[in-house]
Amino acid sequence: MFFGKDKPAAPPAPAQASGTMAQGAIFDVTTEEFEEHVIKGSMNGLVLVDFWAPWCGPCKQLMPVLEQLVNSYGGKVKLAKVNLDENEQLAAALRVQSVPTVYASSAGALSMPFKAYCRKARSEPLSTNH
Numbered sequence: 001m002f003f004g005k006d007k008p009a010a011p012p013a014p015a016q017a018s019g020t021m022a023q024g025a026i027f028d029v030t031t032e033e034f035e036e037h038v039i040k041g042s043m044n045g046l047v048l049v050d051f052w053a054p055w056c057g058p059c060k061q062l063m064p065v066l067e068q069l070v071n072s073y074g075g076k077v078k079l080a081k082v083n084l085d086e087n088e089q090l091a092a093a094l095r096v097q098s099v100p101t102v103y104a105s106s107a108g109a110l111s112m113p114f115k116a117y118c119r120k121a122r123s124e125p126l127s128t129n130h
Contacts, residue, residue, distance in 0.1 A: 025070050029080040031090040038080050042105035046077045049103040049110075051096045053084045059100045066102070 029037050029049075038047050050066055052059035063081075070079040084091050084099050094103070096113070104111040 025073075025075050025077070026067055026079045027081065029082055031087045034080075034082075034090055038105050039108050039110075041078065041080075043108055045106075047080055047105045048077065049080045049082060049105060051082045051084050051091060051094075051099050051101040051103075053099050056084075056099045062100045062102075 027037070038049055041047050048066060048070065050059075050063065052063065066079055070077050082090060084096065094110070094113075098115060101113045101115050103113045
């Protein structure tokens with residue numbers, strides 16, 4: 001497995017999202033579940049991975065933007081939310097140095113992260129083809 005864990009991953013738990021969410025498109029993920037739900041899950045479509053923390057103000061600003069973006073794709077794009085404080089091993093393995101940090105995973109590969117707050121008006125359409 002991705003982080004040397006041999007414990008099978010449980011299905012992702014739905015995260016609390018603002019507004020209407022596409023069925024199962026937004027979910028929390030842990031270190032143990034990451035390979036199954038993000039890496040392998042991205043074989044079927046784009047998965048955004050948001051590293052956040054409850055104490056992070058910019059994270060609270062970015063999360064609704066990401067949720068709205070994912071919801072606008074009607075389930076073709078997924079959002080995996082990773083609580084930095086609860087998943088330090090995963091954050092360290094991916095060299096997350098600040099939050100919010102967002103990765104995209106497609107066809108089993110992670111992109112370079114982006115770490116800046118993106119306004120909705122400036123967001124580019126996502127390619128759901130891989």
